[in-house]
Amino acid sequence: MTVLEVEHLSYAYGPVHVLKDVSFKVEKGDFVGITGANGTGKSTLLKLILRLLHGSGTIRVMGDEHFKDYSKVGYLSQKVTTFNSDFPATVDEVVRANLYPKIGFLRRYSGRKFGAEVDRALAMVGMTGYKHHLIGELSGGQQQRVFIARMLVAEPEILLMDEPTVGIDPKSLAELVELIERLNKEGMTILMTSHDLHSLRGANKILTLEDDGTAFMQDAKGYFAEGADHHGHI
Numbered sequence: 427m428t429v430l431e432v433e434h435l436s437y438a439y440g441p442v443h444v445l446k447d448v449s450f451k452v453e454k455g456d457f458v459g460i461t462g463a464n465g466t467g468k469s470t471l472l473k474l475i476l477r478l479l480h481g482s483g484t485i486r487v488m489g490d491e492h493f494k495d496y497s498k499v500g501y502l503s504q505k506v507t508t509f510n511s512d513f514p515a516t517v518d519e520v521v522r523a524n525l526y527p528k529i530g531f532l533r534r535y536s537g538r539k540f541g542a543e544v545d546r547a548l549a550m551v552g553m554t555g556y557k558h559h560l561i562g563e564l565s566g567g568q569q570q571r572v573f574i575a576r577m578l579v580a581e582p583e584i585l586l587m588d589e590p591t592v593g594i595d596p597k598s599l600a601e602l603v604e605l606i607e608r609l610n611k612e613g614m615t616i617l618m619t620s621h622d623l624h625s626l627r628g629a630n631k632i633l634t635l636e637d638d639g640t641a642f643m644q645d646a647k648g649y650f651a652e653g654a655d656h657h658g659h660i
């Protein structure tokens with residue numbers, strides 16, 4: 427089943443053309459690694475898919491050109507974890523907050539606490555036991571796990587992640603990559619940008635954005651077989 431179809435997508439910030447006539451398809455269960463040099467438009471592409479930005483061309487999510495239910499699309503933005511350590515929210519609050527778009531603002535006050543849903547999401551990312559910790563007190567890798575749990579609690583169909591592995595120490599990085607690969611193996615469709623070839627080793631498709639704004643998708647096996655040297659930006 428095709429869950430995302432991008433056709434002839436172009437986008438410019440004022441006079442600066444970033445994406446030009448980009449087309450690709452994502453099937454349910456795909457892990458798409460999005461790569462390309464700095465400034466080629468990886469973050470811009472994710473924001474267009476989320477309709478935070480509007481370009482020309484067509485974007486169909488779940489077959490719908492006018493898709494509105496973005497609670498089904500989890501998004502982890504770049505640098506989401508650059509937290510001030512005084513940030514007062516607990517892990518529980520950060521994860522729970524993403525249930526509200528789903529359950530509706532008014533029902534938020536219905537008294538139901540959704541503790542089981544939060545616990546389940548934290549268990550999926552190996553963060554059981556951290557519920558009452560302040561988010562600002564966790565390591566970068568732990569914060570990323572919590573932000574992944576925050577996406578998962580809304581039971582999304584697709585995860586969009588913008589460089590989730592940046593700035594994380596090697597051990598936490600390996601665990602985070604394993605977590606992302608496991609979620610994909612369990613059936614989650616993932617689109618993830620990264621400059622780090624290792625982080626994308628579980629991908630089955632690679633979308634490469636070029637300096638001229640074009641993009642092409644290829645089988646990950648072919649991409650990795652060509653070798654990292656071939657792709658000057660990695």
Ligand SMILES: Nc1ncnc2c1ncn2[C@@H]1O[C@H](COP(=O)(O)OP(=O)(O)OP(=O)(O)O)[C@@H](O)[C@H]1O
Nearest residue numbers: 439440442444462463464465466467468469470471
């Ligand atoms: N809000 C904005 N206004 C104007 N130009 C922007 C804006 N956001 C991004 N750009 C420009 O658009 C281009 C693409 O940016 P984008 O952040 O999508 O690239 P990227 O591939 O994600 O880069 P990186 O690998 O550095 O994260 C860059 O040249 C950037 O300077």
